Amino acid sequence: MQLAQAAALRALIESQPIAALATLHRGKPAVSMVPYAVLPADAGFVVHVSRLATHTADMLASPDVALLIVASPGSAPSLRELPRVSIQGQAHPLQPAAPETAVARERYLARFPDSAEIFGFADFSLFVITPRSARFVGGFANARAVQADELRAILSRVS
Amino acid sequence: MQLAQAAALRALIESQPIAALATLHRGKPAVSMVPYAVLPADAGFVVHVSRLATHTADMLASPDVALLIVASPGSAPSLRELPRVSIQGQAHPLQPAAPETAVARERYLARFPDSAEIFGFADFSLFVITPRSARFVGGFANARAVQADELRAILSRVS
Numbered sequence: 679m680q681l682a683q684a685a686a687l688r689a690l691i692e693s694q695p696i697a698a699l700a701t702l703h704r705g706k707p708a709v710s711m712v713p714y715a716v717l718p719a720d721a722g723f724v725v726h727v728s729r730l731a732t733h734t735a736d737m738l739a740s741p742d743v744a745l746l747i748v749a750s751p752g753s754a755p756s757l758r759e760l761p762r763v764s765i766q767g768q769a770h771p772l773q774p775a776a777p778e779t780a781v782a783r784e785r786y787l788a789r790f791p792d793s794a795e796i797f798g799f800a801d802f803s804l805f806v807i808t809p810r811s812a813r814f815v816g817g818f819a820n821a822r823a824v825q826a827d828e829l830r831a832i833l834s835r836v837s
Numbered sequence: 838m839q840l841a842q843a844a845a846l847r848a849l850i851e852s853q854p855i856a857a858l859a860t861l862h863r864g865k866p867a868v869s870m871v872p873y874a875v876l877p878a879d880a881g882f883v884v885h886v887s888r889l890a891t892h893t894a895d896m897l898a899s900p901d902v903a904l905l906i907v908a909s910p911g912s913a914p915s916l917r918e919l920p921r922v923s924i925q926g927q928a929h930p931l932q933p934a935a936p937e938t939a940v941a942r943e944r945y946l947a948r949f950p951d952s953a954e955i956f957g958f959a960d961f962s963l964f965v966i967t968p969r970s971a972r973f974v975g976g977f978a979n980a981r982a983v984q985a986d987e988l989r990a991i992l993s994r995v996s
Contacts (some may be wrong), residue, residue, distance in 0.1 A: 694910075695910060696907065696916055697917070698857030698868050698907075700857075700867065700868035701866055702861075702865070702866050703925075706861070706901040706903075706925065707859035707860055707861050707866050707867075707868075707870055707901060707902065708859065708866075708903050708925065709857050709858075709866075709905040710905060710923050711919065712923075713916045713917070742865040742866060744859070744866045744867050746868040746934045747856065748867060748870050750910075751854060751855060751909075757855055757872045757949070760855070760870065761919075762869075762870050764867065764868055764869050764870075766862075766865065790916070797968060814892075
């Protein structure tokens, strides 16, 4: 991946607070909104979800998920040129006492300080989404597949 | 559905130009960005997609899809309160010569005049997405299921 593309993909991921999360719901696609943070050391994305929510049950039943992150409309000359990345990956829940959970919570709260109170709710938990592959559209005639190792390298530099 | 909720859902659909489209890709969820328009007479949504795009092949192979429309970040006090609607439905391609295709093209071009040139490309076609059910989050503690007939009634009033 060219340096300029990698920088644009990193900027997109850093700039947006929410993603569309696609899950498999009783064999059919479903899609919902999730705020996300990026884990250190290329560990992927972290989301904080309610056990009462359909997407949480979906991820537990079927760990294959996809994320879409789109730049703000207005940041490109036309909608079709809007920078966006579609990521396929696998989701797994973090156990409250696991060492990685503390790191994930810290990263999540650094990005979403308002979520602190929700961490006291028993029905919320953190899920990690580990990317398997991605497709990045950087603009007009600027789309390309992103391999897992390329994406991990980019995520490791997300601040 | 209360009138205020129906009005808020209609305003959300009218205000946003793009949706996240979840499809089934080789048995796994995938998600991509699509500009959308609303068809008259509660016929659903219309999208204009390239036959070269993965989501198009996905819809032809498996018509079950989902759409997510999210209000602009910043339009709610917190991200979790952002108005959004998740819609489950079925997609089918419109044949170029079908009577409904002319209406769909007109609606699409009324919303996206810049797309006129793309309608000359042989590899682009219109797909209708017919809603089956939906879930609308209007804000804090304001989430509810929307039945297909309720959603159709709202879509029929989208301008």
